[in-house]
Amino acid sequence: MHKRHFIQAAACGTVGCLAASPTLVAAQHGPAALRGPVLLTVSGLIGAGNRGPMDPMLDQMMAKQKIAFTRAHVWDFAALAALPAHTIKPTLEYDNKPHTLKGPALMEVMSACGVKASDKTAFFVRAVDGYAAHLPAAEAAQRRFIIATHLDGRPMALGGLGPLWAVYDADRFADMAAKPVSQRFGACPWATYHIEVKE
Numbered sequence: 001m002h003k004r005h006f007i008q009a010a011a012c013g014t015v016g017c018l019a020a021s022p023t024l025v026a027a028q029h030g031p032a033a034l035r036g037p038v039l040l041t042v043s044g045l046i047g048a049g050n051r052g053p054m055d056p057m058l059d060q061m062m063a064k065q066k067i068a069f070t071r072a073h074v075w076d077f078a079a080l081a082a083l084p085a086h087t088i089k090p091t092l093e094y095d096n097k098p099h100t101l102k103g104p105a106l107m108e109v110m111s112a113c114g115v116k117a118s119d120k121t122a123f124f125v126r127a128v129d130g131y132a133a134h135l136p137a138a139e140a141a142q143r144r145f146i147i148a149t150h151l152d153g154r155p156m157a158l159g160g161l162g163p164l165w166a167v168y169d170a171d172r173f174a175d176m177a178a179k180p181v182s183q184r185f186g187a188c189p190w191a192t193y194h195i196e197v198k199e
Contacts, residue, residue, distance in 0.1 A: 036076040039163055040109075040147065043069035044197035045121070047114015050074060065130050067194060073113040077149065077163065080104055083112065086146050088169035093181045100152050101167060106145035107137070115197050117141070124196040125166045127189035128158075135166070135187045143168040147192065161190040 033050075041062075043054075049071035056063040083104035091098045110117065121137035135145070148165040149155060156162020170176040170184035177184075 034076040035078045038074040039077055040075040040193060041072045042113045042195045042197065043072040045115060045199060046073050046197055062194065065126065080147060080149055083108055088146060090169045090171050091181055093185060096181055101148040102150040103146045103148040106147055106166060107141050109147055120199040122198050124198060125189050125192055126194040128191040128193050131189050133187040133189050143173060164192045165190045166192045
């Protein structure tokens with residue numbers, strides 16, 4: 001499909017247009033149970049998932065970042081917000097001040113995706129700009145990582161640190177608190193949008 005035709009199909013907005021393009025619905029909007037656009041895609045060693053394979057035509061950013069999967073579990077903002085929220089208050093490197101971040105625990109999100117973590121499990125966490133971090137599941141659990149949805153009480157914006165951020169409270173861990181604040185968040189890609197589960 002040419003880009004022009006894809007844009008026309010996406011902009012059409014009628015039931016007939018969407019019915020004519022079920023792949024567009026699945027790739028762009030996720031399962032019917034979701035109320036908003038997909039913000040997080042989890043692939044790899046997961047359970048049954050709730051969407052099909054990566055579509056190189058419609059999943060353009062994933063294709064450009066060499067992401068591939070046969071199934072995934074996708075989340076919108078409401079689905080993530082429905083999970084129990086945890087609050088952390090780390091000092092952030094961008095202004096060297098403490099900020100309040102809130103969101104579900106990363107390990108709870110992974111569990112809801114059907115991930116059965118072992119001592120070999122690791123998460124490959126990717127941001128929209130292509131930055132990626134290798135995060136062992138044991139470290140994610142021990143440091144109590146969250147998928148932050150809110151910063152200082154407000155939803156995080158795309159173009160800022162959000163809309164999602166895989167992050168932890170570095171101030172609460174002596175080994176990390178001893179480092180300069182600029183060196184504490186290498187495993188925390190802001191604008192997180194994809195996590196691949198590996199062993």
